Amino acid sequence: MELHSQMRPNVLFIAVDDLRPQLGCYGDKVVQSPNIDRLAKLGVLFNRAYCQQAVCSPSRTSLMTGRRPNTTKVWDLKTHFRTTIPDVITLPQYFKNNGYHTQSIGKIYHDPRSAQDSLSWSAPEILVVTAKKGKYVLPDNLLTKSSKAASSEIADVPDNAYIDGKVADQAVATLGKIKDKPFFLAVGFRRPHLPFSAPKKYWDIYDRDKITLPAEREFPTNVPSYAGHNSQELRGYTDIGKNVITDEKVKELLHGYYAAISYTDAQIGKVLDELDRLNLTGNTIVVLWSDHGFHLGEKGLWAKSTNYELDTRVPLIVAAPGKKQGIMSNALVELVDLYPTLADLAGFQIPDNLEGVSFMPLLTQPDMPWKSAAFSQFPRPWMYKGNPNLMGYAMRTERYRYVEWRDFKTAEVRAVELYDHRLDPLELNNVAELPANAVKIKELKQKLHEGWIKAKPIANVPKRL
Structure with a gap:
């Protein structure tokens, strides 16, 4: 073209x-x-x-x-x-x-x-x-x-x-x-x-x-x-x-x-x-x-x-x-x-x-280094009236999917999900509770809370004059 x-x-x-x-x-x-x-x-x-x-x-x-x-x-x-x-x-x-x-x-x-x-x-x-x-x-x-x-x-x-x-x-x-x-x-x-x-x-x-x-x-x-x-x-x-x-x-x-x-x-x-x-x-x-x-x-x-x-x-x-x-x-x-x-x-x-x-x-350059994460979310219950009770925030990195379910009003975390796509590409086994993943959970939690701005490929995007 x-x-x-x-x-x-x-x-x-x-x-x-x-x-x-x-x-x-x-x-x-x-x-x-x-x-x-x-x-x-x-x-x-x-x-x-x-x-x-x-x-x-x-x-x-x-x-x-x-x-x-x-x-x-x-x-x-x-x-x-x-x-x-x-x-x-x-x-x-x-x-x-x-x-x-x-x-x-x-x-x-x-x-x-x-x-x-x-x-x-x-x-x-x-x-x-x-x-x-x-x-x-x-x-x-x-x-x-x-x-x-x-x-x-x-x-x-x-x-x-x-x-x-x-x-x-x-x-x-x-x-x-x-x-x-x-x-x-x-x-x-x-x-x-x-x-x-x-x-x-x-x-x-x-x-x-x-x-x-x-x-x-x-x-x-x-x-x-x-x-x-x-x-x-x-x-x-x-x-x-x-x-x-x-x-x-x-x-x-x-x-x-x-x-x-x-x-x-x-x-x-x-x-x-x-x-x-x-x-x-x-x-x-x-x-x-x-x-x-x-x-x-x-x-x-x-x-x-x-x-x-x-x-x-x-x-x-x-x-x-x-x-x-x-x-x-x-x-x-x-x-x-x-x-x-x-x-x-x-x-x-x-x-x-x-x-x-x-x-x-x-x-x-399709293979150049890019974003470190992508972000999605979904409310519960679905088809809620007024405001939802919970909002689930999901983050997908190269290897993991990390999800936090937060109280919509207070932002208190009610539940966490973690899936390792190298071992579990179908997301069948939530490994968030495994002690061996405690450090990884802490790291992903911080990354989710920092949000999309910190995940941007800042160094790789040409500056517009």
Whole structure:
């Protein structure tokens, strides 16, 4: 990708809901994701990227404002950041203020109409609210009273019978309309968020009989129970409820998740193809990210909303003109870093008060020393009223995941978790209570309390003149 020196780079900003890094380009041997894999060959794939809170609105708010959840005060699905930090300039708003046409198609902020932010965009948002008809096409599912029907759906229909096909069609059409001016086009896909609805041809990619069950499906006994949950998001679907999730149902759900990824991957391919057809790829920064990861029955957990690796680690690919291609970086990066990074790549001054770090240097030197830690958090109980009782603060270093559960009002530490990823990559054994780890706990506790500022790669970031 060559930078056209007289042109400001465009930005194609692709969001995928609930997508964990289970993709071909991340080494997965099951999921078929040829279009995302193609994008990875054009840019830098970040192998250790983390969200700041593993649920839709808090994560997206953090990314889009460049602030962490304790600054945005958005820890739930209802609070709008304009009520807590009303004058904040969002990432697309910053591009708009610098002369870009900014536009949103699909899910970029959280789903409801009340969660949108018109100040971010140059034009009205398109397909930002998911109707039930976009999630389902079969009458049995459309006729249920609740917005949730079956947890998955297979139908022999064209791609644009579902919402993500419609989003891709709109993105393709919009690219043709805005191609002659610098643009920031945000395109948000819903699947593989539940329900796992996808056209039949994507289900047909996979043989359910060959799908393997999670290795460990019991929640660990040496952690506080509130560190996990009862998979309430999945249990809201009519075919799940309070039922025991059988092996057969687990395989059906895994099959659906994989089919939903392949469906969304195909839609992403359509948008990338149009970028190529319009000769825009050489001057466009393409970013693909997910708002958080996802559990698929591991440790008995389904969906997101924990502080664990499977929920906080996300796929992140950045393909930028003049930067490295087909490279993986193992540097610790965070979604809150995307705002300063994209501003940097566009040649803008990075705004003050952002709480992330531009990782633009990693796009030319992917293995350079970088952050010493990434930070996430999650409240308990989830779906709290007023204020939560506890806030779990998690820190991921090169080797460890350290979590403190603190009283929300007093900040008193109620419980601690420690996982050694060299010995326990599945985070099954909390070793915080082992006497041999007392010194390490003290060290990690201090590092967590010092926070993200002390974890920055200060010596490695070029000073802006």
